[in-house]
Amino acid sequence: MRYIGNKENLLDKIYQAMQSKNIKGNSFFDFFSGTANVGKFFKKLNYQVYSSDLLYFSYVLQQAYIKNNEELYFEKLLNKLSFQSRSLFASPLYKVVEYLNQIEPINGFIAQNYTPSGTQHLEIPRMYFSDENGKIIDAIRQQIENWRIEKIISENEYFVLLACLVETVPFYANIAGVYAAFHKKWEPRAVKKMELRPTEFIINDFDNQCFNENSVNLLGEVEADIFYLDPPYNQRQYAPNYHLLETIAKYDNPVIKGVTGLRANYENQKSKFCNTITALQELETIAKFGKYNTLILSYNNEGIMPQEQIISILQAFGKVDLIEFDYTRFKSNNRGESKHKKMIKEQLYILQR
Structure with missing residues (x-):
């Protein structure tokens, strides 16, 4: 990443x-x-x-x-989904990722604010994602949230699926490395259809904590x-440079501003x-x-x-x-x-x- x-x-x-x-x-x-x-x-x-x-x-x-x-098995979710994996030996996580890669794209917040079609009314349309990939991101993000609301995935399963999305997005973003600006021409990777990638499970002997x-x-x-x-190491704050990953992770429909659609308020995230x-x-x-x-x-x-x-x-x-x-x-x-x-x-x- x-x-x-x-x-x-x-x-x-x-x-x-x-x-x-x-x-x-x-x-x-x-x-x-x-x-x-x-x-x-x-x-x-x-x-x-x-x-x-x-x-x-x-x-x-x-x-x-x-x-x-622990390794997660998504039992409640997979029991509910009528979905056949292409691989007989696919792991439960891989099966869920495979399912998410086949759902119908949605014209949501990302597509409406960070793709050319969604921002064609602006003087400089935003080219962070292709029209197709913006809708794919919205569809996957909304589906993960809906599963959480329906209580058919656990909190651990929820965050693992979100991590899959957060780690996949940079491979298809039309940027030089950070999200403070987008390319004015399409990078080859950005026009490929996005495919969600599974994370790995890391297991050790301790109760590990995060904040x-x-x-x-x-x-x-x-x-x-x-x-x-x-x-x-320098004066460059991380929050505006990764504003899009933050918005995809939170999916909170924030007030945005400027040519690049920055989140309007990140005062509490300054280092x-x-x-x-x-x-x-x-x-x-x-x-x-x-x-x-x-x-x-x-x-x-x-x-x-x-x-x-x-x-x-x-x-x-x-x-x-x-x-x-x-x-x-x-x-x-x-x-x-x-x-x-x-x-x-x-x-x-x-x-x-």
Whole structure:
């Protein structure tokens, strides 16, 4: 899943760095969950995982991958559906996904506000999704919600199906990587008919927890051996950049504005880590009041918090090590039309009390 600062390709190096510093523990708090990839990685390693994020679509992914701790069988739903899977050996989840891929498209909120036909009255029609895919998204999203209302799927099944949708959408979105803008011409992937993809079930030995909350508010509630912080590195707020995933996840018909149809209000989803002064203050608060043995801050050399000040803050609470490694980032130009490689230094600040 395309996401700013996604650590999926760095997780092995992060874990190796932890091992090199002999970091012990059984519990792990992913402070800025995002795609939930970090939490998934450590859940597979049989850590008890806590995760949180301000964005609701992230909470959906956390519910599916972190909180849910069993394979789901959709028994009530499949007993009700008169549907024959094309595969004799398909899993229950695959059968439900297969069914959703065959339902009739609907002209709902996404089709009406984020496709060319739905926004042809605007000076610049929105080209986030093809007309067909916008209606497919609406149909799948409404069907999942209706099943929940009818109580023929459990809460875990509900969030797993939502996660399937949230993770599928980016493969068909006509964007460069974030949803703050759309391409003025169609990307080849965006004109293909959308097909929902199943998620995986991750099962370990613990009761794992997730939250849709500012993690700082959880400092008195969550106690873990390892706190892992991967905050925003710059002034770019995540909420407007992922407004469409948020709207699909919530499906709350929000008031929208502007050329790109941004959600009108995201004040309660702004991160203090997008400002140098407040970022340093938040870091100190977490280091001071958090209930942890080891705190790991994942950052890079382009971040808005200066290295000297980060180290100075953390050193007040224990021993600090800095591990750096080179990382290739692909960066779009201002119009998202091309990409070029850029080498940056990924930094791991490791505070051990």
